[in-house]
Amino acid sequence: MTAGILDGKATAASIKAELRERVAALGAAGVVPGLGTVLVGDDPASHSYVSGKHRDCEEVGITSIRRDLPASISQEELEQEIEALNEDPACTGYIVQLPLPDHIDTHRILEKIDPAKDADGLHPTNLGRLVLNVGEPMTSPLPCTPHGIVELLLRHDIDLKGKHVLVIGRGVTVGRPIGLLLTRKSINSTVTLAHTGTRDLEALLATADVVVAAAGQPHMVTAGQIKEGAVLLDVGVSRVEDPATGRKRLTGDIDPAAAERASWLSPNPGGVGPMTRAMLLVNVVEAAERAAGIR
Numbered sequence: 237m238t239a240g241i242l243d244g245k246a247t248a249a250s251i252k253a254e255l256r257e258r259v260a261a262l263g264a265a266g267v268v269p270g271l272g273t274v275l276v277g278d279d280p281a282s283h284s285y286v287s288g289k290h291r292d293c294e295e296v297g298i299t300s301i302r303r304d305l306p307a308s309i310s311q312e313e314l315e316q317e318i319e320a321l322n323e324d325p326a327c328t329g330y331i332v333q334l335p336l337p338d339h340i341d342t343h344r345i346l347e348k349i350d351p352a353k354d355a356d357g358l359h360p361t362n363l364g365r366l367v368l369n370v371g372e373p374m375t376s377p378l379p380c381t382p383h384g385i386v387e388l389l390l391r392h393d394i395d396l397k398g399k400h401v402l403v404i405g406r407g408v409t410v411g412r413p414i415g416l417l418l419t420r421k422s423i424n425s426t427v428t429l430a431h432t433g434t435r436d437l438e439a440l441l442a443t444a445d446v447v448v449a450a451a452g453q454p455h456m457v458t459a460g461q462i463k464e465g466a467v468l469l470d471v472g473v474s475r476v477e478d479p480a481t482g483r484k485r486l487t488g489d490i491d492p493a494a495a496e497r498a499s500w501l502s503p504n505p506g507g508v509g510p511m512t513r514a515m516l517l518v519n520v521v522e523a524a525e526r527a528a529g530i531r
């Protein structure tokens with residue numbers, strides 16, 4: 237068996253095409269959606285992700301508002317930046333790029349975001365709505381990576397009903413919220429959340445129908461460990477030195493050789509990452525539609 241490719245780039249391109257039409261409809265109603273980004277410090281990967289988000293905005297007609305701030309910024313100064321975006325009518329949704337420097341209290345920053353402008357779906361109010369299962373379809377933003385994974389699977393007609401999904405990694409942007417989405421009645425999967433304290437990961441991998449690997453451990457999931465025909469979603473990203481060139485290379489959590497035994501595999505790069513970016517745009521457009529009373 238050779239796995240089909242869950243092509244995140246192509247799927248994200250279709251979603252962006254759909255969004256262009258919705259942005260045009262908003263424009264006809266006099267509403268221009270605007271995405272704000274708050275980036276603290278000089279981490280090259282974070283800079284590259286934020287630049288990518290603004291390129292996406294340009295593609296679909298969303299206005300960009302970019303706040304690049306020094307790593308030395310204080311908690312108070314950063315909170316003032318957040319308050320300014322909450323008040324800015326041109327900014328209909330925004331994100332704070334993570335991770336923030338160690339001296340910043342990330343929870344306090346995320347709590348300051350106006351939940352109606354929370355384009356990442358990471359404000360406690362919006363995560364709480366997800367826990368409480370408020371509205372289906374949702375009336376509040378969903379976290380981008382979990383939403384992107386579910387959309388990637390559904391748009392490839394992969395049936396998740398009754399399937400056993402093994403999620404590896406308990407981070408707040410992926411591992412914790414994805415189980416809440418997959419166990420909603422409309423999807424109806426059974427989810428196991430594994431983490432560094434999980435005793436027999438091998439046994440779980442050997443029986444899971446779907447594996448979402450979000451641990452940030454290069455090639456931790458291998459062909460020999462998975463169930464024949466499993467669906468594999470590779471979320472984790474590490475930068476590992478290529479011994480041949482001495483240069484750092486993006487490496488996912490799943491060994492690409494696992495494609496030999498899987499039914500579907502999301503490549504990394506080119507799988508879940510582009511979907512994360514696309515779902516951010518969905519959140520921005522939906523927030524603008526709600527604010528305009530269109531949704």
Ligand SMILES: Nc1nc2c(c(=O)[nH]1)N[C@@H](CN(C=O)c1ccc(C(=O)N[C@@H](CCC(=O)O)C(=O)O)cc1)CN2
Nearest residue numbers: 285331332333334335356380505506507509510512513
């Ligand atoms: N506020 C947030 N911070 C972070 C999030 C998030 O969703 N919200 N997730 C990650 C970073 N991230 C988005 O911000 C992100 C990471 C990777 C990609 C992506 O498209 N990756 C490409 C490869 C990129 C490369 O070549 O370097 C891919 O997978 O094809 C998009 C978004 C942490 N922080």
